[in-house]
Structure formats: structure tokens, C-alpha cells
Amino acid sequence: MRHALIIAGLIFSCRAAGAPAPGGDAPGPLPRPGLAAGMGVLYLTARDVVDLVNASAVPAERVAQFHAMAEFFAAASFPLTDEWIIKVEYAFLTGSYSVGSFLGEADFSVTAHMPSVILQYVIAERGLYNLKIGAGGGYYAGALAEKYLTIDQRFSGTGGGVLTELEANTAFGEHLYAFLGANLRWSFIGELTNPSGISPGRASGGGGTTLNFFAAGARIGLSYYF
Numbered sequence: 001m002r003h004a005l006i007i008a009g010l011i012f013s014c015r016a017a018g019a020p021a022p023g024g025d026a027p028g029p030l031p032r033p034g035l036a037a038g039m040g041v042l043y044l045t046a047r048d049v050v051d052l053v054n055a056s057a058v059p060a061e062r063v064a065q066f067h068a069m070a071e072f073f074a075a076a077s078f079p080l081t082d083e084w085i086i087k088v089e090y091a092f093l094t095g096s097y098s099v100g101s102f103l104g105e106a107d108f109s110v111t112a113h114m115p116s117v118i119l120q121y122v123i124a125e126r127g128l129y130n131l132k133i134g135a136g137g138g139y140y141a142g143a144l145a146e147k148y149l150t151i152d153q154r155f156s157g158t159g160g161g162v163l164t165e166l167e168a169n170t171a172f173g174e175h176l177y178a179f180l181g182a183n184l185r186w187s188f189i190g191e192l193t194n195p196s197g198i199s200p201g202r203a204s205g206g207g208g209t210t211l212n213f214f215a216a217g218a219r220i221g222l223s224y225y226f
Helices: 002-018 047-056
Strands: 034-045 066-079 084-101 104-125 129-148 151-171 176-191 210-225
Touching: 034 084, 034 176, 047 084, 047 104, 047 129, 047 210, 066 210, 084 129, 104 151, 104 176, 129 176, 151 210
Parallel strands: none
Antiparallel strands: 034 066, 034 210, 066 084, 084 104, 104 129, 129 151, 151 176, 176 210
């Protein structure tokens, strides 16, 4: 509910900022098809993974719930009307936890492939800049690699994911734009298993480790409009 109120507030504020003043200029040109690519940082909490890491760590090196990870993305957008755009996106998440354990240094690496289809609403389109808000989802695939001493294991899983986003583009020229974005993302990647069907156990006991997570992120990149 809290996230929904935040997003609603963003929509109201951005629409007010993007609306032309009375007697001012008319809205800008219609949206154009475009491509975008770039990178960002996600502050992510994956409770099961953190529990697993902390179960291996000595007390002084236990990690916090939220952890920064890198994200790389590429997207293509296609206008449906002057207000609605469909965007197809692929994002790749990567990050790691390294802790000292009683058996030496332990490394846990997380990766996720996150394709999504996103419906965007155009808040403002002024030619030299645009502003959009959107929501969507897709089917994710994630993995967790665990390494210490002679142990080198990889566990993988799949599941759904959803996100909400705010995107802004500002022009360098007629076609090339700077891309700025922010998003909230929820992953529902289920139990992670190795090729033998075995899952690393949670520190709290019971069940296997999942890659369910919540993340808040910021992005920067380039957009090209045709």
C-alpha cells in the first residue's frame, strides 16, 4: 500500500510538471519508436540469500539485508497512441557477497536475467525531453554460485517478476538522448537447486533457498529515437 501511494504521488507531481500552462505552448510531437541501453545500481534485499550468507559468516562479518548490485539493460519502445507506449526490455543483474567464515573466505555470487514487457504512460513529450511512468513484468531466471575451500556449487531457479518505473529522456540532438530512470522491482524466483535437485538450506531451517527479492534502483544510459 505504501509503494502504491508513493507511485500515485509521483504520477500526480509529474503530470502537474508536464502539463502546459494556460495559454502556453501546445503539447510537443508524438512519441517515436526508440532504443535504449545503459546501466544502473539496485539496492536489493533477498532475505533467503542473506540468511544463507550469514549462516556461513563469522559474527563480525555478517551482511546487512540491503546490498548494492549492478544492473545492465537494453530496451525497445513502440508507441501505441500519443499517450501509451509498449516497451520490451532485457535487464541483467549481477552482484556478490564475500564474507569470512570458519572455513576461510566464502563468496556468494547472484545473477538474474530479467526480461520484461512494460506499458508506459507518457506524462510529457516536448521534443527536447520526455517523461514516462510504467509498470510491467516478465519471467525471470536467476542463479546463486557458492565458493569456499573445495566447494564450488551453482544453484538456479525461475519465476515471475514485476516492476514499476519512472523514465526521463533529454535530447543531445534530433535522435540521441540521455536516459535517466528509477524503478522498483519485485522478483518471485522460486527455490534454487543444483543439477541434482538439491537446494542450499536456509539458516532459519526448513525449505530451500529462493531468489525472491525487492529492489529499488537508479539507471543512466542513452536513448535513440527514430
